[in-house]
Amino acid sequence: MGIKRVKWWLSGVIALAVFFNLLYVTPVGAASSYQIEISKSKNVLTLYKDGIPYKNYRVATGRTEDLTPEGTFTLVNKITGPGWHNSNTGEDIPGGDPRNPLGEKWMGISVNGDKGRKYGIHGTNKPESIGTNASSGCVRVGKEELRELYSIVPTGTPVWIHKEASKGKWEGDPSYAVQPTTGKVKVSVDKTTIYDGPSEGAFVIKGYENVKKGTELNVIGFVQQWYQIKLNNDKIGFVKKAHVTKVQTVPAPGNNQEQIKDTSGMVQTTVDQANLRSTPSLNGSVVQRLKKNTKLELTGEGKDWFRVRLSSGYTGYLHKSVAKKINQPAPTVQKIKVVVALANIRKAPATKAPVLQRVKKGQILNKIGSSGNWHIIKLSNSQTGFIQKDLAK
Numbered sequence: 001m002g003i004k005r006v007k008w009w010l011s012g013v014i015a016l017a018v019f020f021n022l023l024y025v026t027p028v029g030a031a032s033s034y035q036i037e038i039s040k041s042k043n044v045l046t047l048y049k050d051g052i053p054y055k056n057y058r059v060a061t062g063r064t065e066d067l068t069p070e071g072t073f074t075l076v077n078k079i080t081g082p083g084w085h086n087s088n089t090g091e092d093i094p095g096g097d098p099r100n101p102l103g104e105k106w107m108g109i110s111v112n113g114d115k116g117r118k119y120g121i122h123g124t125n126k127p128e129s130i131g132t133n134a135s136s137g138c139v140r141v142g143k144e145e146l147r148e149l150y151s152i153v154p155t156g157t158p159v160w161i162h163k164e165a166s167k168g169k170w171e172g173d174p175s176y177a178v179q180p181t182t183g184k185v186k187v188s189v190d191k192t193t194i195y196d197g198p199s200e201g202a203f204v205i206k207g208y209e210n211v212k213k214g215t216e217l218n219v220i221g222f223v224q225q226w227y228q229i230k231l232n233n234d235k236i237g238f239v240k241k242a243h244v245t246k247v248q249t250v251p252a253p254g255n256n257q258e259q260i261k262d263t264s265g266m267v268q269t270t271v272d273q274a275n276l277r278s279t280p281s282l283n284g285s286v287v288q289r290l291k292k293n294t295k296l297e298l299t300g301e302g303k304d305w306f307r308v309r310l311s312s313g314y315t316g317y318l319h320k321s322v323a324k325k326i327n328q329p330a331p332t333v334q335k336i337k338v339v340v341a342l343a344n345i346r347k348a349p350a351t352k353a354p355v356l357q358r359v360k361k362g363q364i365l366n367k368i369g370s371s372g373n374w375h376i377i378k379l380s381n382s383q384t385g386f387i388q389k390d391l392a393k
Helices: 144-151
Strands: 007-009 034-039 044-049 050-064 069-082 083-085 105-110 121-123 133-135 139-141 158-162 179-187 216-223 226-230 235-242 244-249 261-269 273-277 287-289 295-301 305-309 313-318 323-326 332-337 342-346 354-361 364-371 376-380 382-387
Touching: 034 050, 044 144, 050 144, 105 144, 121 144, 133 139, 139 144, 287 313, 295 323, 354 382, 364 382
Parallel strands: 007 083, 034 158, 050 133, 121 139
Antiparallel strands: 034 044, 044 050, 050 139, 069 105, 069 158, 105 121, 179 216, 179 244, 216 226, 226 235, 261 295, 261 323, 273 287, 273 313, 295 305, 305 313, 332 364, 342 354, 342 382, 364 376, 376 382
């Protein structure tokens, strides 16, 4: 099966429009063991492998603080030779043209459910801008560094963007990474399409443009609103969850996804390097590797797993073989009050993050920490939300 090039036209430096006029097949990795962190204040991209810092890359981010979005996102597509549409002149500039500001490669991230066409990690025709705040929202990387990053990182990798300097720990939302599982699903709509990334902005896999109703597919993972599928030709693809129904769920070894009951308290790691995972599963991706005697807030417990809250407010899981409960109270909850008529509690500490709840003036919230200019809020379902500090005091 041959590979055909797709012509991509990305408008503006932040890539506003993508047109797919052919099919393109790109192999992608299985459940990712990589994570990306981008510090806007330092203009540094840190690549993590199995929860450990692997390599740093100097980058350029938005000219102003609001241009590059903050939060956790999923890498949903990759393209070599992206074209660029100049919205000022109306000219389409092909990939490889020295006037093209996107360089030779594009790695698109989905922001608030978009198709990975607007924001991405890409090259530049202005290498002197690397290390500065210079872009219109995307993340620029030097040519050789981008080639290396592109070759390592698969679609489905989580990307965490924030203002502060890196602490050497990936503290984004693990739910934006592909989580391993096994089972079967059946197409429940008249026809569906399988893509090479978890987005309609990814490339259609040739031969899977119109998968008919009733077709069974082998599931090997999931991320957000997508299942990761292993196809008959051993390629990996993604199908919308809304287009299929489960017909068989067979947990993989160590992937029992046991039931976790809400609780509270503290736990402490008991081994030199404890794997903090994205799911209560030995197959779950490693988010961090924690030193012995690290203390974390306990929010839930199952037969073999502790559910814990990270300092960033997000959730992770520790196997009971590497941690124990300790007789120490959970962090004190501080009561704060909403001081504006209507405020949003968001999924991430970013103004463009999805809204979890809307709260009215005078409502009391349970603050459990801070993340930059945001309060970390404990919600009634033991989940975490974020509200800007000037909206609640």
